[in-house]
Amino acid sequence: MKIALKISANKTQKATRPIYICIIYDRLHQNKINTGIEVLPDQWDTARQKVVNHPAAKVYNTNLEGQVSEIKNQIAKEFENKRLDELRLLPKKMQQTLGLNQRRKPTPKPVDFLVYMVKSISESTELKYSSVVAQMSVYHRLYALYGELPFEQLNHAWLLDFERRCLEANLSRGTIWKYHKDIKKYLHRAALEGVYTYPQGKHPYADFKVQRSYNRRDHLTTAELQKLESAELSPSLDRVRRMFLFLCYTGLRISDFCRISKSMMDSFGTLKIMPQKTETTSFAEVALPLKELFAGKPYKIWETFNFEFPNKSISFSLTFNKDLKLLAHAAQINKHLSAHVGRHTFLTQIALRTGNVFTVMLLGGIKKVDTAQVYIHLSAQEHALDNINWN
Numbered sequence: 001m002k003i004a005l006k007i008s009a010n011k012t013q014k015a016t017r018p019i020y021i022c023i024i025y026d027r028l029h030q031n032k033i034n035t036g037i038e039v040l041p042d043q044w045d046t047a048r049q050k051v052v053n054h055p056a057a058k059v060y061n062t063n064l065e066g067q068v069s070e071i072k073n074q075i076a077k078e079f080e081n082k083r084l085d086e087l088r089l090l091p092k093k094m095q096q097t098l099g100l101n102q103r104r105k106p107t108p109k110p111v112d113f114l115v116y117m118v119k120s121i122s123e124s125t126e127l128k129y130s131s132v133v134a135q136m137s138v139y140h141r142l143y144a145l146y147g148e149l150p151f152e153q154l155n156h157a158w159l160l161d162f163e164r165r166c167l168e169a170n171l172s173r174g175t176i177w178k179y180h181k182d183i184k185k186y187l188h189r190a191a192l193e194g195v196y197t198y199p200q201g202k203h204p205y206a207d208f209k210v211q212r213s214y215n216r217r218d219h220l221t222t223a224e225l226q227k228l229e230s231a232e233l234s235p236s237l238d239r240v241r242r243m244f245l246f247l248c249y250t251g252l253r254i255s256d257f258c259r260i261s262k263s264m265m266d267s268f269g270t271l272k273i274m275p276q277k278t279e280t281t282s283f284a285e286v287a288l289p290l291k292e293l294f295a296g297k298p299y300k301i302w303e304t305f306n307f308e309f310p311n312k313s314i315s316f317s318l319t320f321n322k323d324l325k326l327l328a329h330a331a332q333i334n335k336h337l338s339a340h341v342g343r344h345t346f347l348t349q350i351a352l353r354t355g356n357v358f359t360v361m362l363l364g365g366i367k368k369v370d371t372a373q374v375y376i377h378l379s380a381q382e383h384a385l386d387n388i389n390w391n
Helices: 057-082 084-089 092-098 113-123 129-146 156-168 173-192 222-230 235-248 293-304 316-330 339-354 357-364 369-382
Strands: 002-007 017-024 030-039 270-273 286-289
Touching: 002 057, 017 057, 030 057, 057 113, 113 129, 113 173, 129 156, 129 173, 156 173, 222 235, 222 339, 235 293, 235 316, 235 339, 286 293, 286 357, 316 339, 339 357, 339 369, 357 369
Parallel strands: none
Antiparallel strands: 002 017, 017 030, 270 286
């Protein structure tokens, strides 16, 4: 019997491939268990059976080691309970492979918050890749600032010190709010698991109010859209412009934009997609009539790419947002362009043309009326001074 980690050899629509735990009994019999971790083929080291050149390589490798260890324990328990006679016949090498007949020290409860946090992230199976990267950035920030962080050190004074250091590092209020959100999350989880206890009414966040800054929802006005469309650009920036305009005329989030394919569009030119951000909380499928929206501009743009945008690479969103800065400079648009500005532009334009909050919700895949109402206000601001008689 042999236990090994292998990456799937089968190609799929995704660029990434799943990693399996293979339990090999003999040449003809083996079992495969999906670990729930997917990486690119060149991010898997077959010889060392480890993830390499990946932002969350350390977390993924710890997770894989934990899963393999758990399976070995389960196999050992199976032998112990049902096949004691066969256990005696196993060679020593096999016993060592299965981890049998070894004295195991009890695992002590972690007393350091950072140790507990990285362990929880690595063992989690419900976190998406983007969430792992985001929460590991919190861990790295805390480790860089403090190195060690015992649970008893987490109090109101420490929170004030952490806030001060983040502000000195010129972090935005939104980023600091996200850091506090993850710290609070793992403190709460540690308390539920009995790893961390605090005196009654003395929770670190009991008297600490985290300030949050809300996004301004930057968008392009109608005049700026026209300016962007007519700007003379190099071929490389023109390609970036066309993809950005597609977002301005469809309102797709970057996560959904990277998933679209021609198979999602019917014969009438309607693109049907379940927004990834709300797919677990809403069953509202968004249907975008590409041949009708903005006189068919999004359909014509997609057609110039032969209905296959170059957006399937894992680093596309990062490079695309960098290219948008160059695009704004070349087109002489004095705004910080990002992929999400395209979504805000689309929703504001829909609000401007219809004035109907429910149309904004329908085409934008928005669940809350209050969220959609923001774009009604933004569209009203654009022409607020047009009909005023100043005489």
